[in-house]
Ligand SMILES: C[S@@+](CC[C@H](N)C(=O)[O-])C[C@H]1O[C@@H](n2cnc3c(N)ncnc32)[C@H](O)[C@@H]1O
Ligand SMILES: CC(C)=CCC/C(C)=C/COP(=O)(O)OP(=O)(O)O
């Protein structure tokens with residue numbers, strides 16, 4: 028069987044990195060990863076591009092916090108849709124700010140890793156906040172090119188860099204990374220494999236942070252809404268229990284577990300009223316409300 032990925036050569040950039048890194052784990056290429064690479068190579072939803080156009084930070088994650096009704100103003104006004112887009116984008120950037128808040132002190136000469144970096148919005152924010160180097164990995168060549176182009180336009184390409192690479196086998200040296208994260212990207216991988224790799228690259232005392240959607244073990248099994256979200260994004264949402272167990276098995280000790288479910292609902296309810304709806308809004312709103320799905324931040328120490 029031919030397992031090669033034709034739309035995206037997953038090995039190219041990782042292979043280039045071998046000269047720079049003393050430890051190199053070749054990127055395993057599975058047919059599923061090929062599907063995900065193609066999915067993100069082909070993604071161009073207005074809900075992501077038009078929000079990113081607001082200030083040049085392109086996110087593929089969701090928002091948190093209260094809606095600023097004053098900033099939104101009158102719905103009858105012709106500029107209302109533009110203000111609504113700006114407000115959704117503000118809530119998505121607030122989500123990334125909260126993730127960065129959980130890194131604690133980061134020095135300018137530290138290197139951070141964004142596992143599943145998308146178009147790189149969070150990487151730019153991390154560099155702008157800490158002045159440090161940020162390395163991103165994504166399966167999508169289109170996303171990596173986009174992120175590197177944005178870094179170039181901002182003149183920060185020597186600090187912010189994305190590569191096409193499997194997050195389960197990165198070219199980063201063992202124990203050299205001060206902090207790493209997954210922002211809505213852990214539902215594409217096996218959690219034991221993922222946390223083994225984060226644990227390998229992080230220095231002892233380093234920090235790992237994730238924001239993720241997970242199914243709630245108290246509900247019993249994944250609800251029909253969770254199954255709908257999985258089908259929509261071709262992902263496999265894990266349970267809260269799986270996260271905590273896989274972290275414990277890989278020397279990652281939770282320091283903070285924050286339930287962001289209530290904080291993300293206003294974003295979804297606002298998004299559901301916009302012209303940029305994608306059809307998945309109802310599944311998020313219903314699953315958050317029936318308790319089957321949770322939006323969670325976990326910050327863990329590498330011990
Ligand atoms: C929903 S997007 C999140 C992007 C980004 N973290 C953000 O907040 O904007 C999911 C990302 O995970 C990446 N991804 C999924 N599986 C991956 C893997 N095995 N290795 C590297 N990246 C992966 C996709 O390529 C995509 O960039
Ligand atoms: C919380 C969960 C389960 C997330 C799944 C991963 C995912 C696709 C995140 C958002 O990406 P996006 O910003 O491209 O999606 P959309 O187009 O819906 O805004």
Ligand SMILES: [Mg+2]
Nearest residue numbers: 074075087088
């Ligand atoms: Mg989005």
